[in-house]
Amino acid sequence: MDKTLERQTVSKIGWRLLPIIILMYFLSYLDRVNVSFAALTMNKDLAFTATIYGWGAGLFFVGYFLGEVPSNLALERFGARVWLARIMITWGAISAAMALVSGPVSFYATRFLLGLAEAGLFPGVILYLTYWFPERTRSRMIALFLAAAPLSTLIGAPISSSLLGLDGAGGLRGWQWLFILEGLPTVLVGVYVLFMLPDRPESVEWLDRDERAWLTSKLAAENAQRAEARIHGVGQALRNPRVLGYCLWYLLVVTGLYGVGFWMPQVVRALGFSVSEVGWLVAIPSVVTAALMIPWSVHSDRSGERLWHTILPALVAVAGLLLAAKGGTPALIMTGFTLASVGVFSAIPPFWALPVATLSGSAAAAGIAIIGAVGNLGGYFGPLALGMIKDATGGFSIGLLALAASVALSCPLVWMLERARTRGVMLRQPV
Numbered sequence: 001m002d003k004t005l006e007r008q009t010v011s012k013i014g015w016r017l018l019p020i021i022i023l024m025y026f027l028s029y030l031d032r033v034n035v036s037f038a039a040l041t042m043n044k045d046l047a048f049t050a051t052i053y054g055w056g057a058g059l060f061f062v063g064y065f066l067g068e069v070p071s072n073l074a075l076e077r078f079g080a081r082v083w084l085a086r087i088m089i090t091w092g093a094i095s096a097a098m099a100l101v102s103g104p105v106s107f108y109a110t111r112f113l114l115g116l117a118e119a120g121l122f123p124g125v126i127l128y129l130t131y132w133f134p135e136r137t138r139s140r141m142i143a144l145f146l147a148a149a150p151l152s153t154l155i156g157a158p159i160s161s162s163l164l165g166l167d168g169a170g171g172l173r174g175w176q177w178l179f180i181l182e183g184l185p186t187v188l189v190g191v192y193v194l195f196m197l198p199d200r201p202e203s204v205e206w207l208d209r210d211e212r213a214w215l216t217s218k219l220a221a222e223n224a225q226r227a228e229a230r231i232h233g234v235g236q237a238l239r240n241p242r243v244l245g246y247c248l249w250y251l252l253v254v255t256g257l258y259g260v261g262f263w264m265p266q267v268v269r270a271l272g273f274s275v276s277e278v279g280w281l282v283a284i285p286s287v288v289t290a291a292l293m294i295p296w297s298v299h300s301d302r303s304g305e306r307l308w309h310t311i312l313p314a315l316v317a318v319a320g321l322l323l324a325a326k327g328g329t330p331a332l333i334m335t336g337f338t339l340a341s342v343g344v345f346s347a348i349p350p351f352w353a354l355p356v357a358t359l360s361g362s363a364a365a366a367g368i369a370i371i372g373a374v375g376n377l378g379g380y381f382g383p384l385a386l387g388m389i390k391d392a393t394g395g396f397s398i399g400l401l402a403l404a405a406s407v408a409l410s411c412p413l414v415w416m417l418e419r420a421r422t423r424g425v426m427l428r429q430p431v
Contacts, residue, residue, distance in 0.1 A: 002214070009211040010137050016206065017132060018144055020189075020197060021125055024088065025148035027186045028121050030156045031095040032060055032114070034182050036262045037160035038098075038175035040275050045173060046103060054387020056107040057262045058380035063115030065380075068373030071120025072127060080128045084121065085194035091117040092186025099176035123372035126352060131200050134218050135353070136301060143297030143349035147290050150345060154286035156182070157265075161279025243367050245417045246355045250375025252410040253351075256317060256403040257344045259382025260324075264337055267396050271330045284334060285341035292342050297349040307418045309350035311411045317343025318411075321404035325397045344407065351414065378406075 035042075039053055048056075075083040094114045101107045125145060133141050163181060164174035172180075198204045201215050264285075268278045300309040320339025327333040355371055382403060389399035 005210065005214050006134070006218075009207070009215055010133065012207065012211065013132050013201075013215075014141065014144075016204075017198075018141070020193065021128075021145055022148045022151075023189060024084065024121065024193070025125065025145055026152045026155075027088070027189060028091070028118060029149040029152040030160075030182055031091060031186060032118065033153070033258075033261050034095075034156065034160050034178060035098070035111070036265045037157065037164065037279070038178050040161075040175075040265060040269060040278065041164055041167070041173065042101075042175040045175070046101070046107070048104070048107070050387040050390040051384075052104050052107070052387075054262075054384040054390075056104070056111045057383040057387075058258075059108050059111045060115035060118075061258075061376045061379035063112040063117075064119045064376050065115075065373045067116045067119025068123060068376070069369040072123045072369030072372075075120060075124045075127065079199040080124065080131075081194065081197040081199050084124060084128075084197065085190045087118060087121050087124070088190030088193060089187050091121075092183050092188075092190060093117075094183075095186060096180050096183030098179040098183070099172070119373075120369065122376075123368040126368050126372070131219070132215075134215075135222050136304070139297045139301045139306070139349050139353045140294065142352050143294050146345060146349055147294055150286035150289035150293070150341065152286075153261075154283045154290065157282040157286070158279040161275050164275055240367075242417060242421070243355065243371065245413065246351075246371045247374035249351065249410050249414050249417070250371055251378045251381075252406045252413070253314065253317075253344060253347060254375050254378030255382040255385075256321060256340065256378075256407040257382070258379035259386050259399070259403040259406075260321070260337065260340055262379075262383040263386050263390075263396065263399075267324075267333070267337075268330075270396070271333065273330075281334060285338040288338050289341045289345050293346040293349070296346045300350040300353070306350045306353050307415065310347050310354075310414055313343040313346035314407055314411050315343070317341075317347065318404050318408045319343075321400050321407065325400035325404065354414075354418065382406075 035057055039048070039057075042048070043053055071083070071087070091114060094110060094117050098110050098114070101110055126142065129138060129141050129145070160178055160182070163178040166172070166177040167174035169177065201207060201212055207215070265278050265282050268281050269275070273281060296309065296313065300306060303309075317340045320336045320341070320343055322336070324333050324336030324340060327336050355367060385402055386396065386399035389402065390396055393399075
């Protein structure tokens with residue numbers, strides 16, 4: 001009976017909540033990386049060097065870092081509906097305002113403000129999912145949520161490259177139209193979220209009484225079990241060595257993720273393809289990623305195994321980055337980018353099941369946020385490092401090798417963290 005009730009309840013919640021959550025992250029990822037397509041013409045129009053572009057692309061994550069923890073704590077206080085709507089409306093407006101960029105200073109300022117406005121969306125949704133889904137189903141739900149990122153590239157890459165063809169319409173450059181037409185829909189979806197997204201299971205009428213009772217009791221039992229780990233206060237979460245280790249893992253992997261994400265269109269363009277061809281080629285890794293990452297996370301949920309479901313795809317990403325750096329031909333380079341995309345995106349959902357399973361109470365909001373905040377700084381270091389190396393060497397190969405090294409270091413780190421946890425070694429809390 002419980003199994004049937006579980007499947008029924010989880011399925012009903014998934015169909016109700018996941019479409020809007022996936023759309024939110026779809027727009028989020030589109031608005032943060034569409035600058036990589038705008039750069040195909042914007043950099044020349046505004047005389048940006050690779051270093052200037054790398055700085056601006058990465059400054060998004062500095063703003064994101066500064067706003068992450070306060071934003072996630074605000075979500076817990078004010079409710080998901082109000083706070084996630086606030087995040088979307090402000091970041092959509094600032095994304096559209098990127099059309100006003102006229103030089104390095106305005107580029108840096110708007111990218112920083114965009115990150116500050118969007119801060120809290122990703123960890124906020126991760127926290128929100130803990131309000132609705134039991135632990136044994138959470139990895140696949142996170143995977144479905146994260147699938148919006150490759151889907152954003154799959155759909156957004158051809159659209160973004162085609163919008164560059166509006167060059168001259170209404171007296172605006174193509175890259176300006178790109179920012180406007182991809183930023184304003186986010187504002188509209190934010191308004192929809194404000195009125196339609198439920199905060200918690202207790203507030204909805206579309207769950208039957210037995211479904212609501214099963215879900216609340218199941219989540220309460222899991223929260224009580226996590227509380228026994230004694231990582232349940234904000235201060236404890238921020239100072240706990242295991243949480244800091246998770247921060248470092250996420251930082252290393254995200255460095256590779258966004259280093260590739262912000263530069264792939266320009267790498268492909270340098271292979272001799274046209275702007276329109278770049279849009280379609282960049283979509284290829286996303287097709288494969290979207291097809292493989294969800295089954296991988298479902299397998300992780302069904303088996304209950306998280307560690308090797310995190311390490312193995314990370315190793316695939318390392319192999320892909322090495323191939324992209326040294327492949328030599330367009331076919332091998334695109335194969336490398338595809339492996340890198342599949343590997344990184346497949347490693348992240350099982351990884352998030354690890355910290356979520358050890359945090360409870362206010363520590364869940366603070367811990368998830370600090371992991372996301374510190375980890376997303378990789379989105380600053382990755383693009384900047386690749387840009388500086390490109391200016392210094394004239395090519396992308398060495399920069400891609402550096403990204404491969406970053407992702408490779410994440411593998412022994414997460415192994416050590418889980419080895420300590422499964423042996424029952426409680427890492428000592430600072431006084």
